[in-house]
Amino acid sequence: MKFELDAVYVEAATRTGALARRVIAALPPGVPVHEVADGRAAARALPGVADSFAAGKRRMVIMRRRARFLMGCPAAANEFACCGYLVMELASNCPMDCGYCFLQEFVADNPGFQVYANYPDAFAELDRIRASAERPIRIGTGELADSLACDSLTGISRDLIDYFARRDDLTLEFKTKTDEIENLLAIDPRGRTLVSWTLSPDRVYRSSELGTAAPAARIAAARRVLAAGYRVGFHLDPIIAYEGAAGDYAALLDELFASVPAARIDFFSLGGLRMTPGLRAAARRRFPRDPLLVGEEVLAPDGRYRAFAPLRMRLYAALNERIARERSATKVYLCMEGAGMYRRVLGEAAPTPAALGARLARGS
Ligand code: SF4
Incomplete structure (x- = not known):
């Protein structure tokens, strides 16, 4: 376990659970x-703590989820092209x-x-869907x-991989910035689990990704899970439009392809830095020295808030x-x-969420 916890809170009803x-x-x-x-109650923000969001990260709460586990991706909206992703909320x-x-x-x-x-209740929801x-x-x-991030503690990945390995119409995607893959290497996913890494150039990693695995470690982990029978994908997201970004992201792709052949990669998603005014204010307050x-x-x-559209377009096009x-x-x-x-970047109309979702699920 690579992350330090101040304490673990266990809801009484879950105390004897697995x-x-x-x-x-x-x-x-x-x-x-x-x-x-x-x-x-244990998950709420602590009054009087200067950075209660950061404090929350160090306080694990094991509890029952009261809401549904499955939902549409919160990023989906009518104004955006969409990949038809479903999300399963097993942690927050x-x-x-x-x-x-x-x-x-x-x-x-x-x-x-x-x-x-x-979380095993999510399997019944999946069966219904x-x-x-x-x-x-x-x-x-x-x-x-x-x-x-905490799979060495929770071991949840093993149950998920096992469930998906027996269902050819479903694909599970683990999305991570860690190299926490030991549990994965012990199980045959039968092609039904995909592991995707969010990748950033070293400059972004050092400036803005506290506690994550270095990009080179993420790439090395991708290579290992690929060899163990997992599919892999990469999210270049958020792409930050700083001076020199185009060269840094291109060098990152060079490094990736030297280790993981493009032919073995299911997909790349590209997305620019975007922040609501509330998020931007919180980020600048918490990280005032991040250029x-x-x-x-x-x-x-x-x-x-986003980088100018022409600038985003140039970066997307160069990466594509x-x-x-x-x-x-x-x-x-x-x-x-x-x-x-x-259309301007990829030279084609955005596919429907159903079509893109099916293609990404199939992996071909
Ligand atoms: S963006 Fe960073 S902090 Fe947020 S969930 Fe992903 S790894 Fe964690």
Whole structure:
């Protein structure tokens, strides 16, 4: 376990469950475990703490999830091209701390690092969705948390991989900035689990991705899971438009392709830095010395601050061209961009969410 915890809070009703027992058994010595009646109270922001969001990251709360586990991707909206992704919320918040992370705004009131002990209930929801689905579905666990950050404690990945390995119409996506892959290497995913890494140049990693694995370590981990039978994909997102960015992102792709052949990569998603006014204020307050968070941006029609559209387009196009030079069938798509940008960068109309979702689930 690479991340330090101040304490673990366990909701009484989950105390004898498999997840709580695994976590407590694997905790490093000295981490106190407290039993609480209702995990929601333990997850709330602590009054009087200067950075309660950061404090929440160090406070794991094992509790029942009261809401559904499966939902449409929170990034989906009518104005954007969309990849038809379903998200499965098995945890909330993350022990790493990226300066641009939307969780700074999204879970500001409930920053405790929640892990849901009743996660096996998600399998019944998946079975119901499968029964009515007309296409293969890709489901990810990395929206409100990093998929693998605490997997050495929770071991949840093993149950997920096992469930998906027996269902040919579903693809599981773990999305991570870690190299926490040991549990994965011990299981045959039967081609049904994909691991995707968010990749950034060293400059972004050093400036804005506190606690994450270095980009070279992420690439090395991708190579290892590929050899173990997993599919892999990469998110270049958020692409930050600083001076010299084009060269840095191109060098990052050179480094990636030297280690992982493009022909073995399922997809790249590209997305520019985007911040609501609330997120931008939180990020600048928490990371006042990060030069990458104070670039020139404009308030876009979707209410988020973004780099100028022509600048974003140039960066996307340069990266797409670099990927195309590998002459592989790797799918490239844009995340949270409109149909016009999609067509200008990729030279094709944005596919429907159903079509792109099915293609990404199939991997071909
Ligand atoms: S790794 Fe992902 S979830 Fe964790 S802080 Fe960074 S952006 Fe947020």
